[in-house]
Amino acid sequence: MISRVADHCFWVGRYLDRAESTARLLRVTRSLAFDAEMPTQAVWRPVVTVSGQFEDFVERFGDRAAGNGDAVQRYMTWAPENPVSIRTSIWGAREGARSIREVLSLDIWQATNELYLWFVSEEAQKTYQLDRDEIYRQIRRQTQLSLGLVRSTMLHDTPMDILWLGVLLERIGQTARILDMHHYLIPDDSGKHQQAGLVAGSQQIVQTALWLSLLRTCSGFEAFMRVHKGRVTGSDAVEFLLFEERFPRSLRYCVRSAVGLMRRIWPEHLAAIGGAPLARLAALDGWLGEQQKDLLPTSIHDLLTHVVDEVALVCSEARHAMSGATAALPVVEDAEGTPEPVATQEQTQ
């Protein structure tokens, strides 16, 4: 597979999932701003923080604007200068798809092209003005349509594996950031507020609302309720999103699946090419398993930071491997084509 094409596949996956996660985050933060009876400053600020764009935002709009829901939403939805805005993500997904149309299915290209054409239309602008929740819902539906078509219409082969690897690695990062943002908002066990401005008297209500919003952000509300029979506690919600192996957006599930995909992309006889990111991600999987045994609330932030850092390294190592730079295969005249599997290769999965 051509390296540039592989890189585009990876980024189409990441951009689609990023557009979806961002729409999800904005939609839930809006409802949180109504339900949690918190100062808006406290609700919107972390959205900018977890996006990694806080400095850029403050430089452009000033510190106060970070607490202004409209300013934050405009920046996160439309700003072309924001590298993680929904617009940038949809544009990136569509341009990437356009560059690799010959490896995608026509359905995927059409869905992604239509998503882009709709998003830049006046109709979308109008929807944004009149019905904010609806536009976020539409973005999610349409990105999910593209992602669903990836799995249901594309050849299940290396290009799809790489695209989906992009989706999962992006999702791990997004889930970790969203968790961190909530952790940042929620009072720790000693009752001290990490974030100034929380209304102390309604702390319990605030907490519950925050946990519910967290679960909703990750589409985990129903799944969580089924597992925990309707009882919402902070530690259960966090553990669910970190470790629940049956829930497809939990960190553990995504890390595991990504490890599986990488084993298919770089099976044992190609360990020389993709061994490094695979080993790193497999180690992260094991490490998460260890953490599950005795997780202290105070160490959640450190855990999430570690996950985000490691996943960033996995991404850059994977892209390096896909570029062919790590390939040490001898170039033999006319022996190209499918590489011979090593005879003694064992089943590892």
Next chain:
Amino acid sequence: MVLEAEPSLLWKGYSALPGAYDELIDATGVPRPHARVATEMLQGLTPEHFQRCQSLAELSLVQQGVTFSVYSDQRGTEKVMPVCLVPRVMGATEWTGVERGLVQRLTALELFLDDVYGDQRTMREGVVPGEMVDKSKSFVPRLRGIKPAGGVRIHIAGVDLIRDPAGTLRVLEDNLRTPSGVSYVLENRQVTKRVFQNAMESGGVRRVDDYPSQLAEALRSVSPIDPDESTVVVLTPGPFNSAYFEHSFLARSMGLELVEASDLVVDGDDVFVRTTMGPRRVHVIYRRTDDAYIDPEFFRPDSLLGVPGLMRAWAKGRVALANAPGNGVADDKAIYPFVPDLIRFFLKEEPILEQVPTFVCARRDDRMYVVEHLDELVVKAVDEAGGYGMLMGPQATIAEREKFRGLVLAEPRKYIAQHRVELSTCPTWVPEHRRLEPRRVDLRPFVLASRTSQLPGAVPDRWVLPGGLTRVALREGSYVVNSSQGGGSKDTWVQFANGSAA
């Protein structure tokens, strides 16, 4: 069958343009025999129905992204080439002549290219004035002595044909570099097949959808190694190129990798594509990039575009490039007037296809005639294409003609002139008038060449796609069919020799 006195509204008031040949209807308003398959089908349709079909066709093109980019827009705006569902029909007998004529012409041009980059007999013996070759922008003297891998130079040709008022087809232009438009031929057929399925089944229209497999075979045939073991790629300048859709379309339909220059690297004398598994050798490149952007080491040291070393690999015969670099000299407008003589010189045959009588401004007598008759002539700059750099004398202002008089006298070699040919017309849907009206058309058939034998001097085998791109000038009275200047396209139906598909 005469169109009845009370024709259906779609045809209401349709009559051929005076002084022009109509592709479907003769001067008395009767459908030409071979065109009945189309006219009878349209007879039964109301304007409402037809408009609905048109809208469906256009919508499906937008959604599939069958678009070309417009250079003038920095952000790479994409447009759909308008399509008119009324087909252009070619009879079987005439088509056989076209096929033979194209093969003859391209065989001669292929031999001419071998000669220009070889012995240059044609120039020594005065078949073509040496100056016309030497001063051509597209002539690359450094390529002399190089024999391309596979022995083919014109793998893919698109020859523009027009029809004069007497009904004679004439070659207007040979495109031997990177002719485009074949994707529209295939996409237009998809659309008409859906809309007019019954007519196409009964009318014995020859299929065009095997073009991609024919092209893939032709490309493999010129590989320096065993064709079945070869890696063939399509090289595109990238998504912002105006024909990017076609590059992607062809790669997809041939099952080949679409690559950009940065994906290729030359090591030693071999070309490799960077893959996730490391470099893999490439044997044949269907390149849709201009000569100037193939290899910065060879053509444009100032350019960062291209694959450094690619020309070295090609010169050593380690990779085949389709089409071969340097082909532009043979489709230069300055060479065009001499093609009939080239056919006689190389093949000892009379040309089968006519072309447009042409004044060569480098010749003194021709030049004098041209500057005196600018109001009757079309003057073309030899190094321009796509309808740019030309004077349409009969429609031009006095100031424009004066400007061209100066240009022609200053640099005569750069200009040729022809009498304007009254291009034939084809009934075309005009949405504003909700009816069919005559609009001018041309035709670009596509011709592929494969290597037939390993023997030196073997003549490539040529295959003509039974169909081609019919371009139509959508604006009333216009002669310009280029998609960049308001042209659209039509499906081209070529009929089976026996009139049926069986």
